[in-house]
Amino acid sequence: MASVSNILPLINNQMSEPLNRPRKSGSSTKRSISGSSNPAAALNKLLNAPRLSATKFRTKEDVDEGLKKLRRLILLGGIPTSEDTSLRPRIWKLLLRVDGPLAGDTYIQYIARGASPDREKIRNDTFRTLATDMEFKSRVREDMLIRLLDAFVWRNHDRQSPTQLPFRYVQGMNVLAAPFLYSLSSELEAFHCFSRFIEIECPLYVQPTLEGVHRGLKLLDRCLQIADPELFQHLRSKNLSAEIYAFPSVLTLCACTPPLAEVLRLWDFLLAFGVHLNILCVIAQLFLMRDSILSSTSPMKLLRTFPPLQAQPVIEIAVALVRDLPVELYDELVRHPFEIEL
Known part of the structure; x- marks a missing residue:
């Protein structure tokens, strides 16, 4: 499960804990991706690392370090399933x-x-x-x-x-x-x-009241208001809250938006870094539609069916958004899928 103590430098250092607050994605990330000549080989090398000896197995610290490296590879290059179809099943099982x-x-x-x-x-x-x-x-x-x-x-x-x-x-x-x-x-x-x-x-997402989903939708409104006040106000002027236009995307963690190949790429990211980031991924999709939404007198017509999912730009925008959120709000975001409010 995602832990708030993991919140700060993965992308700043490109080696730190999974939920650390990154700087905005940019050229350094792209150089790292292009610098990996064979991401499938790098992932297989990590997955196939032998135990320490015939009698000594990895400690919890060894496992955590391996997962940290795995998350970094996923962030920088994704899971290259076209090169090795066995990678995603193995990696998802490890992440879970x-x-x-x-x-x-x-x-x-x-x-x-x-x-x-x-x-x-x-x-x-x-x-x-x-x-x-x-x-x-x-x-x-x-x-x-x-x-x-x-x-x-x-x-x-x-x-x-x-x-x-x-x-x-x-x-x-x-x-x-x-x-x-x-x-x-x-x-x-x-x-x-x-x-x-x-x-x-995400146990709260599947309670009879869908408590986690509704908390996520409220957080989406709050995050959008901070990230893009103009877009937030435009939607509010049309009486559009996240409860109205984003319910399916939050409920299904964007799995309702085709194509499936892009959904799986997005889920690689969510399983690696936390399903809470789906809220920022929905905002990222709004950003990709921003000009059309702002110029529309009836934006709900656009939002009723989101455009085909583009996982990579959505992930890059979501990563950048993490940096812009107050720590207290991000803390709420991390906890909303699983922590019961007393």
């Missing part, structure tokens, strides 16, 4: 700390129990998941989505406790599951990564 033998028997037991208590709600959503993306539909069948989501409901049905947040199926979970089923090597891996992602990284 899903390692070791996966409990296949447990997943099979969940599936064997049949329809979960939320099956009807699940079926109402799964058939339209990324429905216009033919590549997704060819790789991920509806029954795979239903099985995974049913299993997730059963998993948490068995683990209910007064001291834990409850998890049931809620709107948007079908879209959040889609990238895992598309990218991971097996349905079993997708289930474990999705479960870890939901329960640890």
Whole structure:
């Protein structure tokens, strides 16, 4: 999970902790990217680093240092899946700390129990998941989505406790599951990564009230007001708040905006540095539309369907925005997907 103590120099030093406050992206970042002649080889070298000896394994500090280097490589060059299709599944599992033998028997037991208590709600959503993306539909069948989501409901049905947040199926979970089923090597891996992602990284986004989503939308308005007062005031003059125009993008962490390849590139970044940064990624998309929005008398017509996602410029703008936010506001942003307000 993202930690506020990690907030300050990754991009300043290009080697520091994942959530450190960077300077605005610019030529130094681009030079670093171009200076890497084979990013796939660099990532594979890091992923394939052997244990220290036959009897000595890496310490937590060794693992954290390796993750720090991995995040740096992701920031500077992304995950070059065209060169090695195995990279993204391996890296996502590492970033989510899903390692070791996966409990296949447990997943099979969940599936064997049949329809979960939320099956009807699940079926109402799964058939339209990324429905216009033919590549997704060819790789991920509806029954795979239903099985995974049913299993997730059963998993948490068995683990209910007064001291834990409850998890049931809620709107948007079908879209959040889609990238895992598309990218991971097996349905079993997708289930474990999705479960870890939901329960640890953004549990408040999937509560019955969608508490984390609504907190994120309020934070989007506050961040936009600081980052671009003119754009914020223009939208407000048309009675447009983030709740109205940005709900799908916040609910699904931008997975609702095609193309899927760009969504996956954006998720590489979000899994590496924290899902809270999706709020800034939505603002970045507004910036890419800024002139059109400001010149429009009816900007909601533009915002009803965002333009095709462009992950790299969105990431660069989001990284630059981190620097402009007050520390207290960024602290709220980091915590909003998972910290319960008392």
